[in-house]
Amino acid sequence: MKTHYDLIAIGAGSAGLGVAIAMKRLGFDVLIIDRSDRRIGGDCLNDGCVPSKALIHVSRMIHNARRSGPFGWTMQGATDLGAVMQYVRERQDIIRTHENAAYLRDTEGLDVALGTARFVGRQEIEVTSEDGPPVRTSAKNIVLCTGSKPQLLKADGVEAVEVHTNETIFSLDRLPNRLLIVGAGPIAMEMGQAFARFGSQVTVVGQEDRILSKELPEVSALLQQRLEVEGITFRLGQQVTAFPDPHTARIESQNGTTETLPFDAVLVAVGRTASVRDLNLPAAGIELNDKGQIKLNDFLQTTNPHVFAAGDAAAGAPAGTRYFSHAAELHVSTLVTNLLTPGQVLDKKLSYDHFSWVTFTDPEVATFGLQEDELTKRNIRYERVVYDFAEDDRAVIEAYEYAKMILFTEPKGLNPFGTRLLGGTVIAPNAGELAQELILAVQKKLTVGDFFNKIYPYPTASRVNKSIWLDYVLDNLPGVVKRAVKWVY
Known part of the structure; x- marks a missing residue:
């Protein structure tokens, strides 16, 4: 040195x-x-992105295998969490070589x-x-x-409880039968779904009234619905106040009522x-x-x-x-x-105007650009464009018609083809990949017409990035434009 x-x-x-x-x-x-x-x-390699996404990858394979019954395949047996964590460590070690x-x-x-x-x-x-x-x-x-x-959990009796954070959860080698998760943000949702797919009974306790509070309310509701289908129980608008014994939590609702929940392990994900x-x-x-x-x-x-x-x-x-x-x-x-x-x-000031993030649940939630609250705060005029994937052939083929895309655009003028994208959210399988084209469009100020001029191979999932604009343009062409086009024809 x-x-x-x-x-x-x-x-x-x-x-x-x-x-x-x-x-x-x-x-x-x-x-x-x-x-x-x-x-x-850092945290990414050791306690965050890398191990969590490796864990999610394994849980998705197990989940998909279990859903193969209608097609003649039967899967039985319990998840060997030790083997799962060994896979996680192997993936970490590969990246650790550089x-x-x-x-x-x-x-x-x-x-x-x-x-x-x-x-x-x-x-x-x-x-x-x-x-x-x-x-x-x-x-x-x-x-x-x-x-x-x-951040640590503050509750009476917590010192006698097996409490995990993202720094310790990947050291587990036995699957807890009942996993209590405190917090309802991205880490809680990702780990909750993964452990539920491994076979744990997962209960999520969150102080706010919905999960993923930084996302649009309808996105939070849709993801919660999908997670409930997989067996996760949500206790929202509640908080853990005490642990009467090492395997019982006392939770209190906003109106002051209390109840107890049994558990085998606790994961705390309440902030950093x-x-x-x-x-x-x-x-x-x-x-x-x-x-x-x-x-x-x-x-x-x-x-x-x-x-x-x-x-x-x-x-x-x-x-x-x-x-x-x-x-x-x-x-x-x-x-x-x-x-x-x-x-x-x-010098350049730090700005998050073009920032994006992905919650790697299934379905994924990808959010980018300026969001509705920020647009309102800045007095920026915008329009909301919504696309339901039930209309998308690829979504029908792979059974994710529930998916949704919510975009914010400039107000449309006489030429809707010239409208630019300001931000939005996609909730769908692989939403993080689907949204990359939209993120680039925001950064490079591409227009609706730029998507129209692109021919997507059929039936790629990313065709939704063009499909969302079909009705938008055809429904919003001014009458004078239609008459002019007809006259030219």
């Missing part, structure tokens, strides 16, 4: 790896620090320090490892990429908190906001102009944050652009 660098990244998750590798490949001298070699890859200290040093040319980092000056860092004395170094700029931790505690931020002149988050400006810069934040650590940004790995990718893109721009006048 050198005494000075062009840039130091603290944390080797999605944000830290992104900014460190990008700056190194651009020719800068870069140091990346993480607590241990095993934690490189997310470890040796690879980063040998292939990317990065300096890597393993240990706990803390500020000892405005641009000076001290790294403490288990096998040596503390070592100090400094940099022109430092990026905090320390991630976040799951940025990890900034051990950094000794005051030594660098870095302030926190009233929520305990790092205070940032629109350029992800802290109150120390040489220190920035990215990924989950950037929760204090004026634009807010999104706890996704690809949000870290957006932060990295913004930071690298600005670090190479002379003077803040030309």
Whole structure:
């Protein structure tokens, strides 16, 4: 480790790896620090995206096999959760071959320090490892990429209960007969469906009146209906207040009534908190906001102009944050652009206007662009266009006619072909893939006419991206346009 660098990244998750590798490949001298070699890859590799999607993949295979009875196939037996988790670890290890200290040093040319980092000056860092004395170094700029931790459940008697978060749920090797999930967001829905498909009796307790509160109400309702068909029980508008014993939870509704629920294990998914505690931020002149988050400006810069934040650590940004790995990718893109721009006048502000996300349940929920509440808040005029997949041949073939697409567009004018897309949500199998074309349309300001001019192979699932506009255009052509077309004909 050198005494000075062009840039130091603290944390080797999605944000830290992104900014460190990008700056190194651009020719800068870069140091990346993480607590241990095993934690490189961050929450995404170790406790989040990778293991959860591997688990969902296995649960989907089991679910589809069990549904094959009407076609002459019979499947029996219990899920071997130990074997499932072994598959999950194998997938993680494959990705870990290029997310470890040796690879980063040998292939990317990065300096890597393993240990706990803390500020000892405005641009000076001290790294403490288990096998040596503390070592100090400094940099022109430092990026905090320390991630976040799951919020803990506060309830009487919780210390005597087997409580899991996303950091521990993948260590289970025996399937709980009864799984209680506290929280009704994306993690709760994804893990709840997966464990229900493995064979657990899943009950979801959420304080809000619906699941996925950041989605459109009709999308939340449709997904809840699909999950209830698979046997998941929902107790919404309620909260866990106590655990009378290690296998019983007391829940209280909004009107004050209480009841008890038996369980074998608990998964808590009630939110996340940025990890900034051990950094000794005051030594660098870095302030926190009233929520305990790092205070940032629109350029992800802290109150120390040489220190920035990215990924989950950037929760204090004026634009807010999104706890996704690809949000870290957006932060990295913004930071690298600005670090190479002379003077803040030309710097790019963080914006989520073109941001998208996917909840990987079955059906998936893909949301992108400006949503209805944001459009209303900004006084942007818009129209709502809805398409039910019951009209789509591919949906009929594969039995997902229940699916739905809800899009927000500019108000139509005399030429509906010139209308542009502002945002929307798709709830359907593989919605995350179906929506990619729509996401590009928002970013590149494509029009309805651009979709009309594309010929989709039949019967690809993505034909819905054109089908939604057929009735929209034909029903909204002004009479004067129709008369003009007829006259030309």
